[in-house]
Amino acid sequence: MLIDDYVADLSRALAGPARPKRDLVVEARDSLADAADALEADGLDRAEAERLAVAEFGEVTEIAPGFQDELTAAAGRRLAALLFLSLPVSVLIWSAVWRLYPTAGTPWEDRPVWYGVVSRTLDYVQAGAGVYGGIALLALGRGARWIRRPRTVTRSLGMTVMIALPVCGLLSSALTLTSGLPSEFDRMLPVALAELVTSAFWGLLLYGATRCLRLTRARRATQTD
DSSP: OOHHHHHHHHHHHOOSOHHHHHHHHHHHHHHHHHHHHHHHHTTOOHHHHHHHHHHHHOOHHHHHHHHHHHHHHHHHHHHHHHHHHHHHHHHHHHHHHHHHSSOTTSGGGGOOTHHHHHHHHHHHHHHHHHHHHHHHHHHHTTTGGGOSOHHHHHHHHHHHHHHHHHHHHHHHHHHHHTSOOOGGGGGSHHHHHHHHHHHHHHHHHHHHHHHHHHHHHHHHHHHHO
């Protein structure tokens, strides 16, 4: 097998974030090319040098699992960073909105007793998920050498997002529906911007969580085959 064919097979065997995947494939190609160049300098023709370099590098089925572990960890780091930043930022944005509006003499003063409890619970859920994102980011980054099962951390991040987002959505809906705010509230510029930022964060989190769960599920299925 020539280098181009081997690299194409390796690329097809891998799944994960595009840039880290491209970097790994390029790294493999460069290593194979260097080995083939050395063999060619020793007198082999180019095709034979590439075949021997590929044979010494290892079968795709042997190399791909290690590369895939790196890609899975990379996907986990991306989701962890987003989780660490986005949910606390959302808490700060909405806290600012609620402090600015409504003012005295509005339905804000007639909130039910449980309103404050639900509001604080929402803040705690978002902040807690953000803290876990920070811990996971450290574990998959500087702590990667001590983590025996980085795939477990990556999968737990995906599950955390899949649990936290519906909970936050339900709590937010409960607060909005019982707040007694005027209909034009959602059309206020600060509120519209806060909703836009929150929706963007949630969309990115959902995409990242889905990818992490898919990568770890596929990896586990491969191990059991």
